[in-house]
Amino acid sequence: MNSFMIAANAVVPFICYMLYGYIARAVGLGDVKFYKKLNTIVFKAFFPLLMFNNLYTADIDLGSHVSMIGIFSGVLIAIILVCILVVPLIVKENPKRGVVIQSIWRSNTLMFAYPLCVSMYGEDTGAVASLVIATIVPIYNICSVVIFSIFDRESGARTDVKKIIMNILTNPLIVGAIGGAVFKFAGWQIPASVMSPVAGFANMTTPLSIFILGATLDVPDIGKNLRYIISVLSLKLVIVPAIVTVLMYMAGYRGSELFIAFILYATPVAGASFPMAQSMGGDAALQGQLLAISTVMSLFTIFFWIVGLTSFGIF
Numbered sequence: 001m002n003s004f005m006i007a008a009n010a011v012v013p014f015i016c017y018m019l020y021g022y023i024a025r026a027v028g029l030g031d032v033k034f035y036k037k038l039n040t041i042v043f044k045a046f047f048p049l050l051m052f053n054n055l056y057t058a059d060i061d062l063g064s065h066v067s068m069i070g071i072f073s074g075v076l077i078a079i080i081l082v083c084i085l086v087v088p089l090i091v092k093e094n095p096k097r098g099v100v101i102q103s104i105w106r107s108n109t110l111m112f113a114y115p116l117c118v119s120m121y122g123e124d125t126g127a128v129a130s131l132v133i134a135t136i137v138p139i140y141n142i143c144s145v146v147i148f149s150i151f152d153r154e155s156g157a158r159t160d161v162k163k164i165i166m167n168i169l170t171n172p173l174i175v176g177a178i179g180g181a182v183f184k185f186a187g188w189q190i191p192a193s194v195m196s197p198v199a200g201f202a203n204m205t206t207p208l209s210i211f212i213l214g215a216t217l218d219v220p221d222i223g224k225n226l227r228y229i230i231s232v233l234s235l236k237l238v239i240v241p242a243i244v245t246v247l248m249y250m251a252g253y254r255g256s257e258l259f260i261a262f263i264l265y266a267t268p269v270a271g272a273s274f275p276m277a278q279s280m281g282g283d284a285a286l287q288g289q290l291l292a293i294s295t296v297m298s299l300f301t302i303f304f305w306i307v308g309l310t311s312f313g314i315f
Helices: 002-026 032-057 063-090 094-105 109-121 123-151 161-170 172-186 192-216 219-250 255-266 273-279 284-311
Strands: none
Touching: 002 032, 002 192, 002 284, 032 123, 032 172, 032 192, 032 273, 063 094, 063 123, 063 219, 063 255, 094 123, 094 219, 094 273, 094 284, 109 123, 109 255, 109 284, 123 161, 123 172, 123 255, 123 273, 161 172, 192 273, 192 284, 219 255, 219 284, 255 284, 273 284
16 A cells, blocks of 8 residues: 555646646636647746756766766667667658657656656665666656657658757757756756746746646547557556566666666656647647556556565565
């Protein structure tokens, strides 16, 4: 039951944010056009501050974890490459391709993976998880920008490498991450009077983006995307976590390190995936549905994963 409460504490706030947004639109507080505009503002003005704050305030000490972080990052990149090669063979519409690809591996690590690691193994494991998350989130963002840039074009057209590079360098999430990393590693101190509002805006970002998701979610349209939802979420919440756990177990990882590898993939689709899909030509409706449903489903899948693997002595 403790495992269930841990998962619930991470998931229920997201459900509340979405439900509140859905109710706000239902009672006439703005239309879809308004919320899409607001979503663009959040993506371009709020997410950079979130990324900046996360990296600037992170307690990063590579130490003896360089090898583990390198392997975890390599596994993530391998999964991304497999998705890029396989998904276009199955999904024929470009706006859906980018959404499906990123939804298979892009997880909500900050809101889900970190607190679950702390609750399962304590603050020391939480510190290691933070280090891993600080490494893989930039990989998430760069790869997502590249993927949407590739598929934001007519089928058969040549990939514009220059455009992809510019999309990476100007993407709000990456700009914020680069800024935070520069200030962090250069040792530049920002006055508390400035960091306080930055942190305030950063803390608003995830709730506001999920609120907008709820306001733009069209429940009847879910049936149109049901086959994508079932296949992608089966991969996201069951198949990929199982494969990664087996591979990392065979590689010799045990206990807390194995749990970190597992939870990076067992958590729901990242909240940042929705504004990115909407801003970069992806199928925002499908992305929103995958995000919302994976958030609710993960309450149960994470619980069964933790209970099952703990009972077998794997965690």
